[in-house]
Amino acid sequence: MHGFGLRRREGLIVVLGLAVSMLSWLAFQPWNLTDAFMIGAPFGRDFVNFWIAPHLVIEGRAPVLGDIDAYNAAIREGFGYVAQNRMIFSYPPHALLLLLPFGLLPYLPALLLWTGLNLAALAAATRLIGGRPSFAALACLSPAAAAMAMYGHFGGLLALGATLAVTESGRRPRLAGLCLALMSVKPQFALVLGLLLLCAGRLRCLLHAAAFATVLVALSLAAFGWAPWLRFVEVILPLQSRLLTEFAGSSLATATSFYVTARFWDLSAGTAWAIQAVLGGLAFLTALTALRGGPPSPARLVVVLSGALLALPYANHYDLAVAAPALTLLVLDRTAMPEASPAAILVWLIAPLAKLLAVASIPVIPLAMAAALVALSRRLDTERSAMPAGALPCSA
Numbered sequence: 001m002h003g004f005g006l007r008r009r010e011g012l013i014v015v016l017g018l019a020v021s022m023l024s025w026l027a028f029q030p031w032n033l034t035d036a037f038m039i040g041a042p043f044g045r046d047f048v049n050f051w052i053a054p055h056l057v058i059e060g061r062a063p064v065l066g067d068i069d070a071y072n073a074a075i076r077e078g079f080g081y082v083a084q085n086r087m088i089f090s091y092p093p094h095a096l097l098l099l100l101p102f103g104l105l106p107y108l109p110a111l112l113l114w115t116g117l118n119l120a121a122l123a124a125a126t127r128l129i130g131g132r133p134s135f136a137a138l139a140c141l142s143p144a145a146a147a148m149a150m151y152g153h154f155g156g157l158l159a160l161g162a163t164l165a166v167t168e169s170g171r172r173p174r175l176a177g178l179c180l181a182l183m184s185v186k187p188q189f190a191l192v193l194g195l196l197l198l199c200a201g202r203l204r205c206l207l208h209a210a211a212f213a214t215v216l217v218a219l220s221l222a223a224f225g226w227a228p229w230l231r232f233v234e235v236i237l238p239l240q241s242r243l244l245t246e247f248a249g250s251s252l253a254t255a256t257s258f259y260v261t262a263r264f265w266d267l268s269a270g271t272a273w274a275i276q277a278v279l280g281g282l283a284f285l286t287a288l289t290a291l292r293g294g295p296p297s298p299a300r301l302v303v304v305l306s307g308a309l310l311a312l313p314y315a316n317h318y319d320l321a322v323a324a325p326a327l328t329l330l331v332l333d334r335t336a337m338p339e340a341s342p343a344a345i346l347v348w349l350i351a352p353l354a355k356l357l358a359v360a361s362i363p364v365i366p367l368a369m370a371a372a373l374v375a376l377s378r379r380l381d382t383e384r385s386a387m388p389a390g391a392l393p394c395s396a
Contacts, residue, residue: 010332014138017349021146024352028150035082039075044111046087047152048075051110053089054096054103062224065089066231068239090236093228094220095185115149118156118321125156125163126325129298131333139328144351148321151254155321158183162193162322166304167296169202177208184213189319192308196284200291244314245269253358256320256365259313264363276313279370283310286377293380298333301326302344303376306369317354317365320347330376341379343371 006014030042039048052075056064064070072086102110122145123136131139139145148155161179169176180197183190198206221229243251247263258279262272287307290300305323309315331340331348340348346368350357357363 006332007334010334013331013345013349014141017143018141020349021143021352024143024356025146025150027356034080037083037085039081040079040107041111043150044115044152045150047111047114048079049087049089050099050114050152050154051102051107052078053091054099057096057224058100058103062228063231065228066235068235088236088239090240091185092187092232093224094216096224096228097216097220098182098185111152114152114154118148118154119145121156121160122321122325125160126328128160128163128167129296129301129326129329131298131325131329135329135333136325138332139325142321142324142328143349144318144320144324144327147351147354148318150352151316151318153316153318153321154186155318155324158186158189158319159322159325162189162305162308163301163325165193165197165205166291166301169197169200169205173202173204174208176202176205177210178212180205180209181212181216184209184216188312188314189308189322192284192311196288196291196304196308199288240314252314254317254354256309256315256317256354256363256369257313258310258366258370261363261366264358264361273313280311280313283307283370283373286373287311290377290380298326298329299376299380302330303373303380306347306373310366310369310373317351320351320365341372341375343368343375347372 025043028037028045030038032038033040033042038045041047052071053065056062056071056074061074064074068086068088071089075081075087102114105113119140122139126136126139127133144155161183164179165176165183167176168179176197180190180194183193194206194209242248244259247269252260252263257276259272259276262275263269267275284307287304290303290307294300296304302323305326309319309322327344327348331345347365350365350368354363354365357365
């Protein structure tokens, strides 16, 4: 790993991460595209949703998006998929505006473009916070990036949007607001990040975000009408809620919240919600303290973005890509922090193993994230208290 400018310890971490990613990918039987996990390609399984949803809209079959049986019949017809896994397009309809270009392409070129775009966004986010090109490449090779690519999600675009929203909310609130509005296609994460920015006093950013989000919703209504929104509210949101409240374990095997972890450990729903409220609330307050504590260094960004994820009762392992740029610098770049905590290294490594850990009844990712959050917060507090009073940074 000398070509990346890494010391022996960090080089070993990268090699271990690559091994974890490769073994996790092979466990999905990527050569089997019709009756196993992958669909249509040996990676990017859930991209099927992002491709077929706009494809159906283009064909004039938008009502199928709210009919789970018809939607899965379309996937089986289009891909020859015979496995019992059921898919769902669970995103608000204005997401279709951003997905339409991919629906115009054949599936494999669209998947390659989608994956490349998200990896490029990860690299851009890493460069944005001061990472050298070699570390931008390492962020794209991180296990969280591998999980994102294997599942075909858009964690890279979320990482770039979230990084810009946090770092530019004070200096360039219009740009930060645009990023937050675009992130509303992942509404739960955009809401918690927006709440963090509101509590940190970044009101101008939120006003711009509200304006841009209104434009996106209006454009979706003009393009697709009311029907997709009504189906989203009447069908998709209640279905997503039941997955949590009735705890459909097989559908939540890669989720990374305190609530889901507690349910996997056979705790009652009430106890699990109480744990999520307490620990998620503490994670939110920790993220807020970091956000208000000074300029967004890699360590501070890890606390803010990881805390936002932990505050949610539902987040998934591929969402860890949101923090991958900052976490990569934290773990591998000694100039970002002299030495990362073992918990931070574990979080960097563990994302692709989420499904295996859940099957083994040890879904420990949120616990590792919480431990890393505590260690980083203590380090930030120590550094801040050691600064001369006149040198303490002001929040933007």
